[in-house]
Amino acid sequence: MAAVAQSPSLAQAEDVKPIRALLVIGGCCHDYATQKELLAKGISERAHVEVVIAYDPDKSTEHLNPVYENANWAEGFDVIIHDECSANVKDLNVIDRIIEPHRQGLPAVMLHCAMHCYRSEGYPKAVTPWFELTGLQSTGHGRQAPIDVTYLEHDITKSLANWTTINEELYNNFTGRLLDTASPLASGTQVTRNNKGEEKTDEAVVVWTNMYRDQTRVFSTSLGHNNETAADARYLDLVTRGLLWSCDKLNDKYLK
Numbered sequence: 001m002a003a004v005a006q007s008p009s010l011a012q013a014e015d016v017k018p019i020r021a022l023l024v025i026g027g028c029c030h031d032y033a034t035q036k037e038l039l040a041k042g043i044s045e046r047a048h049v050e051v052v053i054a055y056d057p058d059k060s061t062e063h064l065n066p067v068y069e070n071a072n073w074a075e076g077f078d079v080i081i082h083d084e085c086s087a088n089v090k091d092l093n094v095i096d097r098i099i100e101p102h103r104q105g106l107p108a109v110m111l112h113c114a115m116h117c118y119r120s121e122g123y124p125k126a127v128t129p130w131f132e133l134t135g136l137q138s139t140g141h142g143r144q145a146p147i148d149v150t151y152l153e154h155d156i157t158k159s160l161a162n163w164t165t166i167n168e169e170l171y172n173n174f175t176g177r178l179l180d181t182a183s184p185l186a187s188g189t190q191v192t193r194n195n196k197g198e199e200k201t202d203e204a205v206v207v208w209t210n211m212y213r214d215q216t217r218v219f220s221t222s223l224g225h226n227n228e229t230a231a232d233a234r235y236l237d238l239v240t241r242g243l244l245w246s247c248d249k250l251n252d253k254y255l256k
Contacts, residue, residue: 027063027085042236074101085113107246135182135210151186159237
C-alpha cells in the first residue's frame with residue numbers, strides 16, 4: 001500500500017487531524033492504475049484526508065484485493081473507499097470479512113463498479129449482503145453516452161450544477177428504486193441509439209446515501225467509468241464531499 005503525502009502546513013495551522021482513508025482499487029474493466037492517482041490526489045487536495053492506496057493490477061472479475069486477506073484489514077482507517085470491480089467473488093466468508101468493519105460502524109464510499117461487486121447467492125433478486133451495504137441494486141449498463149445529471153439540493157451535491165458528462169456508463173437500478181435505508185441525491189438521464197438507429201432514453205439514480213444498519217454512513221455514486229470523468233473537478237468535488245459526509249465531517253474545518 002502507498003500513502004499520498006499531504007501538505008502539512010494548513011492542517012497543522014488549523015490543528016486538524018487528517019482523516020485516514022483506505023482506497024481499495026483494482027479489478028476488471030477499468031484503468032485503475034491511472035484512476036487511483038487521480039482520486040488520491042484529487043481528494044487530498046480538497047480536504048484534510050490522507051489517502052492510502054491498496055491497488056492490485058489483477059483485471060479479472062474474480063479479482064480480490066490482497067488487502068482483504070487480513071481479518072483486521074480496515075484497522076487504523078476512518079473510512080474505506082471501495083473502487084473495485086469483482087463481480088465473480090461470491091464466497092460469503094470472504095464477503096463477510098470485507099463487510100464486517102462496516103457492520104461495526106466504519107463509513108464507506110462506493111464508486112462506480114463497486115455497485116457490481118460480490119454477487120453472492122440470491123443475486124439479483126434478493127438483497128444480498130453487499131447490496132444491503134450499497135443501498136442500491138444494479139445489474140449492468142447500456143452503451144456509453146453522455147449523462148445529464150440532475151440533483152437535489154444537499155451539501156454533498158454542490159458541485160453538480162449544469163453537468164452533462166462525457167460518454168459514460170449509466171448503471172441501471174434493478175429494482176427500480178433504492179432500499180428504504182437509502183436516499184437519492186442525483187439522477188442521470190441518458191439517450192442512446194441501437195444498431196437500427198432507434199433512440200432510447202434511460203434514467204437512473206447515480207448519487208445516493210445509505211444508512212447501513214442504522215449506524216453506518218455510506219456514500220455512493222455509480223458515475224466514474226472513464227479517466228476523464230474521474231479527473232473532472234465536479235466528480236472529485238462530489239466524491240470528496242461524499243467522503244466527508246460519510247465521516248460526519250462535511251464542514252469548513254475539513255474542507256480546504
